[in-house]
Amino acid sequence: MPQMGVSVSEGTITKWSKQVGEQIEADETLLEISTDKVDTEVPSPAAGVVSEILVQEGETVAVGTVLARIGGEAGAAAPAPPEPATQPAAAAAEAAATEGTTVPEEPQPAAPAAEPAASENGKSFVSPVVARIASEHGIDPSQVPGTGNGGRVTKKDIQAFIEAGGQAAAPAVAPAEVAPPPAPAPTPAAAPRPAPSSQEAEAPGAGESLEPLSAMRRGIAEHMRRSLDTSAHVTSAIEVDMSRVVTIREKLKKEYQAAYGINPTYLAFIARAATETLREFPWVNGELRGEKIVTRSYVNLGFAVELADGKGLIVPVVKNAETLNLLGMAKAIAEIAKRARDKRLTPDDVVGGTFTITNPGGYGTFHGTPVISQPQAAILGTYAIVKRPWVITDDNGADAIAIRSMMNITLTYDHRLVDGALAGRFLRDLRERLQSWGESDY
């Protein structure tokens, strides 16, 4: 189980992309894992044949736990001798991390080449209880001597097998249970598996159905609740005439698309304007940390991204947004959003934000009260741009009603740190930046 960020101690296998006996190339996706921070794919650290899968889908194991073994050529999958194999298999997945995470794992002993999956499960029936016990202990039932009808493995057989230490001969889930002879080096102790869905759910009522809470959903639930319990949430809103931005964007769009393949979204404009404005309002970009107020010389912008399946939300962070111009911002947002949807974020992508922008306006909403991403001080909400009749003052000082592209923008802030007047000035300055956007601004 790769170390998915400093604070992550465990991960849940959500899917094995390869099964035992399948060929895999280096860097090809081996499995998908879910932690309380990110869901991600784990690429294979080496080419070969998946010889063992030690942790099943849905199981949660500690960082450092051996998840699978990858052996040599497909043709070499002959029964391995019991003594340490001569051909050390790559310690699959252990050394693997998502792309971008370059921190190497603590050195792991080279695992012995695993026995091929010459499973004979199909030969005799595995009863439900035997299947369950086998899965809990990571035992291949075909390795257990059976005394039931036709040599079937009974519950007693597998229990006796475990009591006799039989799991040592079979692939085990926890590294602590790995066969002692060929593994002289210490292995990290197995952490207790919390088994995310093991909590006894209430039986569903008529017409109800139950689905397990994903690690991400649980993380969101915990964070949202904690944020509301921590910050004094207040929301202020302002109406922004985006007509100039709309015009300039139309023009830049062709240029950016042709030259860089990048779409300058409204979000990129707002992110640029917000970053500039934040530099003048350090408390809005700040943090209440104990008895101190933290302010920064940089802006790390978080963007709320809905996942492709619609079942989760993640807030990847564009670091040092103050160094990016409009093109750079558009590119950074597009890139990080794509990685979020493809589940290719690294844990470092989702930490360190100092201010967050959420954009629920894509569905036409004109107002909202987002929840602050802790421990930040504020979150900006952007909403749908709609054409509205608007009173403007022309160059001669005469009032007129014009059709303008209007957008509502909200700032939800922690009133413990940010007062309403400060928030109002921040929104006013942000509006001014957007309304007076010049063609040569970037």
Add this chain to the structure above:
Amino acid sequence: MAEKTYLQAISDGLRQEMRRDKRVFVLGEDVGVYGGAFKVTLGFQEEFGPWRVLDMPLSETAIMGGATGAAIMGLRPVAEMQFADFVSCAWDHLVTVAAKQRWRAGTPVPIVLRLPSSGGFSGGPFHSQNPESSFAHIPGLKCVCPSTPEDAKGLLVAAIEDPNPVLFFEHKHLYRRIKGEVPDERYVTPIGKARIHAEGEDVTVITWGAMVYTAEEAAKQLPDTSVEIVDLRTIMPWDKQAVLDSARKTSKVLVLHEDTRTGGFGAEIAATIAEEAFEDLDAPVRRIAAPDCPVPFSPVLEKAYIPQVDDVVAGLKELVSY
């Protein structure tokens, strides 16, 4: 505490309740002057008088209708069907009125319907049936099937206390064959709680009534097998938890009953185990029950019909070796 027969325990429990509560009265065919077909109410009319021990005409409809009306008016009738088989004549009052009354109108219907049931003595098709599953299927009715003298008394008291119609299945074969210690004082055996008749590790038998003893005999013939015998005691409500606990412990379950197989209450138990303890099973849940035909008169045929010790031994062996 004294050793009593199953029948004596029922009789004593009923007498105790009648002495204690004037609302309790009995009605049935020949329950008064004659003392009941099986003498459960022998001496009752002398003690409690003809108005609390009513000899009824040969009409189960009238008995059940009278009991229902009396219960609605606040009395606590203990009605007797001379044989459980005859309850079919009382079906309409029992199922259409008594079972529904509390749900329709909210009035309690504290009826106890005593049903001498089961075979084993060449009673033939009209005097040997076990109709508990038919009534377990009717919402609003409770069904109890005690197997020991102690439970028979305690469950009878619980049935009389219960505000719902309770069908009290008395196993005729146990009446005078089974003896056991029965407390003299009043006590209640809760409806809906099973009793572990014998603890075991290898295989579970879920049963009730006289089959508890059949299972016990079968277990004795298998000294190398640790058989857990769960006496369900009450069929509705039934102790799902006790059944599932035992199923999870042994992973092999035999459901044994004297009623016919198809639609018998064992089917409900087997289905529940499959639904809720599937991942704990090491073998299919097996049923041993009577074949789907009327109870034969011929002693030889009846023996072939009612599950015998040998049948259970064979079933257990099969499960253990599975």
